[in-house]
Amino acid sequence: MGPRARQLRARVSAQKNRVAKSARLDQLAAQWRRIPSGYRGWAPFLILVSLAITYPFYVANLPTNIPVILTLPTVHDTVTILVFVVMAVGLNVVVGYAGLLDLGYVAFYAIGAYTAGWLASGQFQQVNFHFGAVGVGSSETGIHISVWLVLLIAGVVTAIGGILIGLPTLRLRGDYLAIVTLGFGEIIPQFVRNADNLHGFDLTHGTFGISPIDAPGFGLTLHNALGLPIRYDDSFPPTPDRLFFWTVLGILLLTIFCSMRLRDSRLGRAWIAIREDETAAGAMGIPLMRTKTWAYAIGAFFGGIAGAYVATFNSGAFPSQFDFNISIFLLCMVILGGMGSIWGVVLAGTILAWLNVEGLANIGSWLNSNVFPSSHQIDVPKYEFGIYGVIIVLMMLFRPVGLIPERRRKREIEEGTRGSLDEPLYEMRGADEPGAGERGESGRIPRG
């Protein structure tokens, strides 16, 4: 057989192979199409969730020398990451849906964490109240309520806090609201720092924070019946981290679910209407104050749960956790992901929170050993917030709709609306265009 024939034969068999392969693919595709289209959209989601649930089992086997990022986050750090994502999804309700710029979301985080501190620790030694707490001896002083209940209570307390903050401030528009929320975000951390001696009463234990805080768990009865863990923190590592991880994953999924359902609800549509044009929404009969306060309360609710969960995970609530920077960090997640877009916020939240807990340090050490000469080493994590600043500015300049834009929001940005904050600073239209020379509603009364 000559070389030519051999070549020909090889080509034919390759062709055959290809045909067989494509037939198999066709078969697969046909089966895929047989699944109703309503379920098909869930496939990527289900794959992602199952990957996430099994993460603790394979993370230890993953390579530790991946270029640039070096390692994937440990299970311990993923808990922190997911808590931040929960908060970002909560903030998305306020900023993304209702269009209210909240620069003090950290206040909700703090309220949630301290509620957990008050209700599930030995902080108040004067009293001795136990309710469903696991692994706490009945002789221990302080208030010890079951952590599951505390999470819920923290959410509700924070939502009430959100309403209290919202009632006086939500009458204000746009940038005034931003600055007032910022004020609350500054006051509350300072309050918890200083409130260790309110006329002799130690409310927050000052800069030391409240610690330790009880861990969640299911108690002996459920342990014996279903094999659920008695108390998250009493088994050996890495088990506690895994338990905390699965729980926060559940909380996140629940948050995402609520957030999606809310968006499509009557209330959610009212938020979006207010975001697009407050005046028109009001004219259509939407109760502005009530609707906006709901956005605040629900955003706060998620922030409170996340705060309480962090407190029980770290077994402490410390004032240094509640920096103004956290508010900006969360805002950055919402902007990067796309205001109003849940999946965008989840994606951006995961990326940024990972950068915060591990990523920047890893990338920094990779850069220092591979790019920068040893004489010019740069401490990358030091510039974390500068990097977020750059991300915020670049996104606003070049892709204001975010990584995964929400359809509606995208249209709003492209076509423009007449909402209070969606109104351009200046409309420099040509003189022959319709609407040229019209002042928007933010037209100001002349002042010196």
Added chain:
Amino acid sequence: MFRSRKRPALLSILGVVFVCLLVAWLIVNAIKTPTDFFNVLLIGITQGSVYALVALGYTLVYGILQLINFAHGDVFALSGLFSTTVILSWFGLSDASTTLGIVVGLGATFVIVAAFGGLVNSTIEFVAYRRLRNAPRLAVLITAVGMSFIIQNISLAIYGVNAHSIPPLISSNNIFTIGGVHYAWDAFFVILVTAPVLVLLSWLVKSTRQGKSMRATSQDPEAAAIMGIDVNRTISFTFVLAGALAGIAGVLYLVEFNMRYDTGFQLGLIAFTAAVLGGIGNLTGAVVGALLIGLIQAFNEGLSWLAPGSDWTRSLVFAILIAILVFRPEGLLGERTPEGA
């Protein structure tokens, strides 16, 4: 938008009660410890003057763009830190320098740092805000927050995390001492610089052609453009002016205190509160508001009877901010606008 909203009577009464309590508290303190009271009063005025310069920057920019320039406080800090380089490295000034050397050196420092502040501030405008002229206002506001962090990190990269200070160039000897009330030269120096700057600014805005175009642009940019005013140039000029004021404030701040890369953020928020207190967009209001905030801060930290103390200063300032926005969003000297209602 056009419905008239009467302020709830309860809120008005609460506001009046609050002010009465404040005045009563001051009077009691003044009677109990008069020396402390007047010492603290003088400190408050000095502090307030620095705040006034920064607050004016907020108000100028807000007046023309309706934008809270979050980066302004950080421009102040960067300029202040830059002034330490100018004073220490360029001019090599120290407390041992001759009087003439200090006067000329400081004079030149003010000019250089003001120019630097103006340059930084207008660069921010040129790079970020100008491109967003037709963007939603929320976008510009968020960009300003981002710029604030960028400038802060530039300060961090250049000057590190340590606090910087300048040698005591201005003597801290007392000008006069009346019955235990002291007034030092360095405190007087702050007023000595601030007062002419304020006069100059007022003249610039009220009487010059550039000032006129600034006022026109803040009233109605389209009409101003039709009248032949270069709106973009006017806005840039406003940012230069605001940045220059921040620069001068930065040097004055260093005369009395240390400065760190993140000083500007806190001080910027306080100054912004001052601007809102006075009525944002109103130049006189910013100065009045800043003096009030300076006094409140000094009284809080310096008085002894029922004063919460310096731990609570920030909370107090923000509580005031929130209270103003709730009770009187247009500020003390501002006019009612739909926005603030």
